[in-house]
Structure formats: C-alpha cells, structure tokens
Amino acid sequence: MTTTGADHAAARTGPVGPWWWTRWRSAVLDGGLALVSAVECALEGVPFARDAGIPVAVGVVFGVLAGAVLVVRRRWPVAVVLVSVAITPAQMGFLMGVVGLYTLAAAELPRRIIAALSGMSLVGMFLVTLVRLRQDMVRGDVSVGGWFVPFASVTMALGMTAPPVLLGLYVGARRRLMESLRERADSLERELHLLAERAEERAEWARSEERTRIAREMHDVVAHRVSLMVVHAAALQAVARKDPEKAVRNAALVGDMGRQALTELREMLGVLRSGEGAAVGGRSVGAGVPLAAVGEAAAVAASRVAEASGEGVEGPRLVELGELVGQSVAAGMVVDLSVVGEVRSYAPEVEATAYRVVQEALTNVHKHAAGAKTYVRVAHRGSEIAVQVENEPPSEVGVVSGARLPSGGNGLVGMKERVVALGGVFVSGPTDVGGFRVSAVIPAS
Template sequence: MTTTGEEEAKARPGPWWWVRRRSALLDGGLALASALECGARGVPFARDAGIPVAVGVVFGVLAGSVLLVRRRWPIAVVLVSIAVAPAQMGYLMGVVGLYTLAASELPRRIIASLAGMSLLGMFVVTFVQARQLSDSEVRVGDWAVPFIAVTMSVGMTAPPLLLGMYVGARRRLMESLRERADSLERELQLLAERAEERAEWARNEERTRIAREMHDVVAHRVSLMVVHAAALQAVAPKDPEKAVRNAALVGDMGRQALTELREMLGVLRSGEGVRAREVPPAAVGEVAAAVVVSRAEAEPSAEGPCLEELEELVGQSAAAGMVVALSVEGEVRLYTREIEQTAFRVVQEALTNVHKHAAGAKTYVRLAHRVSEIAMQVENEPPPEVASASSARLPSGGNGLVGMRERVVALGGVFVSGPTDAGGFRVSAVIPAT
C-alpha cells in the first residue's frame, strides 16, 4: 500500500522545524560538510590574522554550522556566508544559502538585495585573490584579473539563485494545483450531493404523481361500482330488469378500472429500466438531465382523459343515480394534455366526493373556456335525508382535495373548496391556458 508525501509527513514528523526526518538528515549532512570546509580554511586564516590556530578552526566550524538552520533562517545563512567570504571560507554555505533563499517565500526585493550583496562580496574576494596570484606567482594581463573575478562571482551566484527560483516556482505551482484539485473535489462532492437531492426529490415527485393517478383511477370507478352494487342489492327483488342493467354497468366500470390500472402498471414497468440505470460518478452534471429523461419517459404513453370525455363522465354519475347537470360556457378549444387531464381529474374527483359524502344530492358541473384560462366548478346541494341514511358508506382517505389542489397549483392555477351557505359543497379551480 502506497502513501502520499503528506501522509508520510504526518506519519513520521521531523524534529523542530523540519517537516520530515529526511530533510533534517540532509541539512545535518550539509552543515557537517560546511563546518569541515570552514574549519579547514580557518587554519590559514588564523595564521594570516596572527591568532591561535585553534581559534581559527573553532570560528570556521561555528560559521559553517550555520547552514543547519537554512530552512528556518535563510537570510542569516546568506549574511554569514557574505561575512566570512573575506576569510576565503563558506563557499558551500554561500551556494546552498542562495539556493534556499531563492526557493523560499520571501519577497523578491529581499532576495535580489541579498543576491546582489553576495555577488559583490564574491567579486571583491575573487578579484583580490586573482590580483595576489598574478603579483606573486603567475604573470597575467590586466584584463584577466577582472575577467576571472566576474566569471567566478557569477558562476558561484547565478546557478544556485536560478535553480532556487525554479524550484520555488515549481513548488508553488504544485501547491496551487493541489489546492485547485482539492477545491474541484469538494465542488464535485457538493454537486454529487445536490444531484442526489434532486434525484430524491424527483423520486418523491414521481411517487406522489403515481399515487394521485392511482387514486383518481381507483376512487372514481370503484365508488361508482359500490353505488351501483348498493342499488343492485336494493332493486334486485323488486325490479330484476333494472338489476340486470345495474349489474352490466358494474361490469363495464370494473373493466374500465382494470384497463386504466393495467395501463398505469405498464408505464411503471417500462420506467423501471430508466430509473435503474446507474449514473457514473464522473457524470455528475448529467444526473439532472437523466432525472428529466426518466420522468419524461415515465409519463403515460396514452393521451389519458381529456375534456371531450367530460360528458361521458357526467353520464356515468347520472347512471349511478346522481342528479347532475353539465353546462359549458365559452368557445371550446384545445389545451395541452396536462391542462385537459387536470381539469378532467378535478371534475372526476369532485363527483366522486359527492357520491361518497352527499349521495342523492343534486349536482351542478360548470366548465368555462376563457381567453387565457379555463375554469371549472362542481357544486352540490345538501343531500336528502333519506338518501343520506341509505348511503353506501364509501370509505374516504382524505386525499382527494389534497390531490386536486396539488394538480392545479402545479400548473400555476388556483384551487378553492369549501361548504356553501345552503349546506352543500363547492369545488372551484382556475387553470391558465398557456
């Protein structure tokens, strides 16, 4: 099992200011080499300065050991290397110090100032050494001394400075890329969570829609079947022919209910493949589109009920014994499938409620085609006491009015329901026609 550098750093932290132990060992080795170099150069320095050799060696070792703190205080390392340059020591410390300084996060003006001081100090020291060499041992031209001084000073200063700047820039680039990757990962995770929330919301909406459709299909048909069955039971001993007609009506309504339920279940089965498809994590942006596609494909393939079937719906209620009158106002025109289905379901559910709660009551169904909207109203009078007492006692789940309101509001319409002053009940809805 492999681990990243950050995990390794957390697992094995280094001492003091070092992030890793390997860095501490590297700096310790460089400091030891620098101390040995400066200590060796301390011997001729002590002789030239007229001080004890031991003092010169100790001074060189201490000066070279400053390289140990190069990561913590790179400015101090460069200043010490400039200070000991006249003693012809600290070359390794100067090179490593300039590299560390250039790779650090210090302001560029500080790095440029210290690099210039180091270059000037190295030039002066090299110029003096080259002049002394030309005067004592080797005879060279006057042009060679400055040439050697410039070449040595630039060669000892420019390469570590440029390398440090490159490493520092690369390190900052990698850090920014890492932060960007972390930010993108967080954004992808947030998008995935939002997509999951949208998918859950779509599933809940689909469940609600299916529950509404099942309620509309089952409640109305079965309510009429129960009403006819009750009438069949009452008239069978007295009027066999009417009982036969009621039995035929019950059979027709049962077959219609089974047909609509079969269509609904067929839609659910055809939509399972769309919902069961897995969306890969990388395609987070396609989740919402997949939800929309699944919902679009999950819509019933059939056109469903429309306003043209409204007369048939009213006729079925009339056949069940309800005194119902239908009136249509305005110019009849075509609407979208959702509007026609919603208008039909509102009237259907309102008539079902009359069968359940006000059997025998006279009912008025009004449909108005207006310029920019369609309005419907179902109002029933108070039920007769005899009919109320002999009601079939249909069960009610209390979801009819809620479902009608949800349908109408989803299309931007207005839904109002409540008792009338005369003791009946009224259901009104207005749906925009666009």
C-alpha cells in the first residue's frame, strides 16, 4: 500500500473516510476524477474500436473500465500509471496519465521507481505521437516539414509527462516537510511538557527542602534556649524564698536567653518575609510566573534562610562552644568540655553543623536526663572534625524535672540530616551504663 504525505497527516487523527481513504473529501475527489476519466476513455474508445475493427460497444466498455482505474490512484499509483502507459497506443487515458504521474511523484516511493515509470510514460507518449503524425502525413492529413514530426513528438511527450511529475515531486516534498515540521512541533511540545513537569517537581522539592530547613532551624533556635529557660524557671521557683540573690541571677539568665531566642527568631522571620516577595526576572513570584522561576525563587529563599540560621557566614562557630556549655552549667548541669587536636577554622557550614549537634545534644540532656553529668568532646583531625556528647544515667530528681519538658522527637533526625548532607556520619544511641551518646564525624571540606 502506498500513501502520500497528506494521507499520513490525516491518519494521525484516525481514518474517517471509506475504505482506504482517510477523508470523505479525498474519496469524493478521486471518484469524480475516475468518472471524468471513464467518460473520456469511453469517448476515445469509439475511434479506437473503428480503427481496430471491433464493435463500438466493446471499445466503449473497455474505455470505461480503463478510465475507472483512476479511482485507486492513492492506494496503487503504480498500477494507474502502468494502465495509462498500456492504453497510450490506443490514444486513450490522457487525464489518467497526467493525474497518475502526479500522484506517483507525490507518493512516498523510491525515486528509481518514479523515474522508471515516468520514463516509460515519456517514451510511450513520444512513440505514439511520432507514429500517429507519420501516419497522418502519409495519408495527407498533415503537410509540414520533416522536422516537425520529431519536434511535435518530443514536445507532446514532455508536455504530458514533465509538468505532472515536477508538480508531484514539489507537492510531495512540501508535504513531507510540513509533516516533519509537525513532528518537530509535537516533539518540542512534549519536551516542553516534560520540562514543565520537571520544573514543577524541582519547585516542589525546593519548597519541601525549605520547609524542612526552616523547621530544623526553628527547632535548633527555640528548643535549646527555651529548655534552658524552663530549667532556670524551675530553679528560680525553688530558690525564690531561700536565696533571693540566686533567684535574681536565674531571672536575669532567663531574660537574657529569652532575648537571644527572640533576636534569632526575628532574624529568621525577617528573611522569610523578605523572601515572600522575591522577584524573578522583574516579576514577583505568583500566578502566571513560570514554574522554573518559582523553583528559582524557592531556592533563593532557602539559601537566605540558611544564611540567616546558621549555615552561612553569620552562623554559630566552634569558638562559641564554651559559651554554649556555660549556659548549661549555669542551668545546673555538670558539663565537661574537652578539645583534642589543633584548633583551626573550618567552612562555615561545617562549624555551624558541629555547633548545632552539640547544642541539640545538650538540649536533649536537659529534657530527658536533667542533672546527669555530660561529657562534650571535640576532636580536630586532619581531614575531619569529630564531635561526641555523652551523658551519664540521670538521677531520680533529674528524671522528674526533665519529664516536664516536652519533646517533638525531631532533634536526632535534624542532627542526622545536617551531618549526612555534608557527607559525614552520625550515630546516636544508649550507652551500656544507661546513659546516651551522640557522635558525629564531619568532613573538614
């Protein structure tokens, strides 16, 4: 089966015409052409029957059958051209020959087949015209010079063959080009759709990462200081009447910690508010902005939150561990801080992560093992920094006191996420003597 480029284009939406036609309009056109061709061949069959000495009815029927072959030009263009070549000696089927050559050239067939059939039609038309003109000259119907017969034969052959073939080649090439452009447009549309889906996934991932980071930073900022405030408040309540001076000191510590917590919260919330109206390409993120721009805005907001909450240059540093441990000591905890190795500076995110691990571990001791002695060890190694916080079993008084501090259960998860994000190793769990140990090893770069 042979089809043209237009048939392929129409076939994309599925056949809706009868039999092999993809559209009713094509079927009607081919039927009309076949009817005209049958009438033409029937009329031309009359002189053919007389010249051949056969009944006129036979010539007419033969012409009708031969001309009706044009109805299958889209399905079998080769057969149509062969039939037109076969009836050329009878001087029949001129319309069928022209339309058949056009359809053949426009069809998606090898060029050698098109060239061979076109050559056959050209030669057949040339020979028939040449013989017919010589016969007319012999009978005296035509009286011209000898050069006219070959000239007229060549002109007739080229006129009946070249125009339809060239037009068919042009139309076929144009159809194939349009089909190629449609396929490219469809491919581009699919790629754009995939890119939009990926951009939406990246934007959703960025939003999820931002929410996780914000939750982790809020936990780090609030949990530790509020836990210390609760411990100091409990101590303040216990010594308010017995030791007013100590009560005043505890109250001052509670106030300082509350102000520090509020300051850090304001910094984080200020960054979040400024990120809400982040402009991308001169427009604020909102309805009508491309998904890729939303993902970019989310990433920008996430980076700002990270910078303001301890993962940028302004975050906590290891040199502040002494002050962090001092706050816990002031709250009544016994903490032993030891540093091994040559102290040096690290990347801001490395120092912030190590600091947050110690901070969260001390917060957990306040919550779950109040009063237990705690050991904080920091080891500076060649290519990494190791942090370990271990507490002894809590006392009975500490258990009762610590039970009043709520726990969200996300502290260890947040610490592990921080360490693993930097390519480190995080391990936590109870010790053999009933305490708890948190260990983290973070690459130095």
